[in-house]
Amino acid sequence: MIEKIFWGLRALLYAPFFGKFGMPSYLGKPVFLKGIRNVFIGNKVRILPNLRMETQDGGTIHIQDDVIISQNVHLTSAGNLIIGKSSLILANVFITNIDHGYSEIGVHVVKQKITVKETRIGENCFIGMGAAIMAGTILGKQCVVGANSVVRGNFPDYCVIVGSPAKIVKKYNPETHVWEKIKERN
Template sequence: MRTMHERMEEGLLFTDECEGLPEERLAAKQLMREFNVSDPSETEQRVKLLAKIFHVEEALASTFWIEPPFSFAYGSHISIGEGTYINVGCTFIDDGKLEVGKRVMFGPNVTIATVSHPINPEMREYMYTSPVSIGDDCWIGAGVTICPGVNIGDGTTIGAGSVVTKDIPDHVVAVGNPCRVLRKVSEQDMTTYNHGHPIDPADLAEERQLRNS
């Protein structure tokens, strides 16, 4: 017989009030509260808390950044790659596995869900998980909702306010409700920003000089 944890991992119907699951969520929410009320100057403390939340080494937790408030279900089912930035007000419901790649940028108030319920009203107490993955170098705009089972490819931009219900491929711009591919990332995107403003090497050199001064 499978355990409830195994049923969760395999995408089978489950409930979450046994096998220590309520205690896991409580412990996670206590860490979540501590992180969310921490002082912005307490960088080292925030890194320690992130390491505990995601069950990773502090060396990895120091390579990504999350702006409070941040909400999640367990934390331990989330993996985040180095260089990723998660802006304020994001909610990751991680009953199922949630993988975030490297150098991903999240706008404010992004919601990701890895769990759902049967449509049958008599079965609503049950849940099932579908993992979510986001590739490297993605930009997830403000207010995006990513539904269970979605995979987003490398280098893709999801426009603000989109509701992502199906997989989105690599290196595209996708927008809307439901989210659809608008176009591929183009050569022009590599040389311009902000509606055609050129990316000037001299300007970038100036920015780097200011950054390192």
């Protein structure tokens, strides 16, 4: 409990440097922050320690209300990255909207052109421990991403996504009110 008081005080100290920092939000001791003037944090956002968050080339990060971000999370954006309200992101997760080029032989990857693709996490999503949400991923409402999944692509509302590469294994059926397994295609 006492650490959360310090995290709240830290949020007050850091708030003027962000594009927006809603209250009452708190911020555990970050490990790295870059370009946070382009980071917009909603109300009641809880960020645990060791966050790495960076924007570049005018990119933005929008974390909507009532989001929880666990420890050791890395968020990076050169475009518009959105994390929907009431989402939970567990530890050791990576979320980006940037792909590094690699086509030029003999040129270091960090010196090659980057590609930016919209990345958006819908509201009330659950991102499991160790997941990687890659550039160009759009998650609908209340998607569940399994631990250690590597996710890229568009996923509809109310689905469970697992694996590397990730695929839908369950979807919510609004008629039966049951999360149903998806039959594998051969």
